[in-house]
Amino acid sequence: MCRWLKEIADLLAPIVKRMNWHILKSRVVQSDATTLPVIKKGLGKTHRGYIWVYRGDANYPYVFYDYSNTEHSIYPERILAGFTGILQTDGTNRFNELVDNGATAAACWAHVHCYFEDAWKNDPVAAELPMGVIKSLFDIERLAITLPEAERKDLRQRLAKPKIATLKDWIDEIKMVEPPKTQLADAISYTLNRWPALLVYLDHPFVEISNNASERSVKPMVLSRKNWLFAGSEEGGHTAATIMSIIETCKRLSINPFEYMKDVLSRFPSAKTSQIDDFLPDRWLALKQNQSQST
Numbered sequence: 001m002c003r004w005l006k007e008i009a010d011l012l013a014p015i016v017k018r019m020n021w022h023i024l025k026s027r028v029v030q031s032d033a034t035t036l037p038v039i040k041k042g043l044g045k046t047h048r049g050y051i052w053v054y055r056g057d058a059n060y061p062y063v064f065y066d067y068s069n070t071e072h073s074i075y076p077e078r079i080l081a082g083f084t085g086i087l088q089t090d091g092t093n094r095f096n097e098l099v100d101n102g103a104t105a106a107a108c109w110a111h112v113h114c115y116f117e118d119a120w121k122n123d124p125v126a127a128e129l130p131m132g133v134i135k136s137l138f139d140i141e142r143l144a145i146t147l148p149e150a151e152r153k154d155l156r157q158r159l160a161k162p163k164i165a166t167l168k169d170w171i172d173e174i175k176m177v178e179p180p181k182t183q184l185a186d187a188i189s190y191t192l193n194r195w196p197a198l199l200v201y202l203d204h205p206f207v208e209i210s211n212n213a214s215e216r217s218v219k220p221m222v223l224s225r226k227n228w229l230f231a232g233s234e235e236g237g238h239t240a241a242t243i244m245s246i247i248e249t250c251k252r253l254s255i256n257p258f259e260y261m262k263d264v265l266s267r268f269p270s271a272k273t274s275q276i277d278d279f280l281p282d283r284w285l286a287l288k289q290n291q292s293q294s295t
Contacts, residue, residue, distance in 0.1 A: 002232065002239075009242040011265060015279050016245045019062035020079060022280070026057040028086040028106065028207050030214035031076060031095070034222055036067065037230035038237050046230050049237050051244075053217045054079060057206060061282055063217050063248040067237035073097050086204060088211050091194040107197035109137060110210035115187035122183050130187070133167045141209045149205035156202050164199065217248055249281045260284060 023029060031054050037046040050071050054064045068075040073094040080087070080098055088106040089095050099105045113134045120127035140159045144152045171188055178185045191198070201207040221244060231237040250257040260281060268279050277283055 002236065005243065006235065006239045008261070008265065009239040011269060012246055012261075013242055014276060015264070015268070016064065016242050018276050018280060019056075019245060019249065020054070020064045020066075022060045023054055023056040023062055023064055024080065024083050026060045026085055028057050028088055028204070029080065029083065030055040030088045030208075030211050031080075032090065032211065032214040032218050033071065033094075034218045034225075036221070036225060036237055036240070038069070038234060039230060039232050041233060049231065049234070050075070051218075051221050051237070051241060052076060052079070053214055053221075055214050055217055061249070061252055062280070063245060063252055065221070065241040065244045065248070067231075067234075067241040069234060069237075077101075086200060086207055088207060088214075090211055091190075091197060104200065105194075105197040106200040106204075106207050107194040108211035109134060109198060109201075110212050112187070112191050112194075112198065113138075115183075115190045119182070119184040119187045126184055127187070129170050130167055133163050133170075136163055137209065144205075145208075153203070153205040156205070161202055164202070168195070220244065220248060246281070253281050253285055255281055255285055 031052065033050050033052045036049040036051045038049040039045070040047045047069070050068050052066045052068065052075060054066070054076075056062045056064075064079070066075065066079050071094060073096070076095055077097050080103070083098065084102040085104070086106050087095060087098055087103040088108065090111050091105070091107045095103075095105070113131075116127050116130045116134065120131050137160055140155065140163075144155045144160075147155060171191060174184070175188050175192070178188065201209050221240075224240075224244075231240055246261065247257045250260050264279050264284065271279065278287060
């Protein structure tokens with residue numbers, strides 16, 4: 001069965017690579033990573049590999065996974081080479097080189113919330129203001145996300161921006177008196193280190209307030225890992241990444257993955273190279289819908 005999966009992944013690989021190519025044209029790409037235990041060849045034990053996820057925007061709605069045997073920044077640099085849009089992550093330094101080479105960093109307010117929530121659990125009074133501000137930002141966003149982009153930007157500027165300014169004033173005051181190595185100090189440090197990137201969503205209405213979408217795309221891999229425990233080889237890691245790219249993109253587009261793969265695997269091997277875009281999940285869905293309407 002593993003060999004069958006590899007053969008399927010090999011057939012689908014050109015489509016997945018094409019998805020990766022199109023993702024680079026997105027205005028914003030969201031990215032995250034998780035670990036994947038992999039059997040070390042010749043040793044019979046596992047080492048820590050990584051699965052990276054890259055989500056294109058609404059114009060290029062692909063979910064692309066990549067496997068690597070380390071967490072080194074060369075892997076996202078390779079996948080996103082030449083990308084000059086907005087890259088939204090949790091703010092780790094593994095994406096620094098991409099930002100230095102032209103991408104704009106956007107950070108995640110959900111991660112900021114997690115840090116202040118830990119501080120709030122330890123001292124509810126001390127962290128009351130940041131928790132209230134961050135909650136209000138997400139309340140505003142639930143309305144903003146339903147609006148056209150121009151109106152969304154206006155709403156964020158009118159309602160969210162003043163609240164963020166209030167939070168910044170509070171941080172600047174508290175950081176002068178808060179002892180180091182407390183949970184509140186950690187939350188403040190995390191926030192200040194990502195401050196410019198946290199403001200990006202205010203001026204770019206197509207950027208989300210958080211990186212939660214890519215974290216949700218990581219979750220299926222985490223759940224799968226609990227079932228099959230590890231990949232049997234480095235090759236197995238790449239196979240898993242390819243097949244997950246297809247399945248999760250189909251799920252994002254509300255396509256039945258089995259129906260898509262059954263059709264594509266029967267037709268794609270004999271298709272011309274120039275036809276590859278017709279087999280991308282979103283194009284495949286559009287063609288299918290057009291055919292249904294014509295009949």
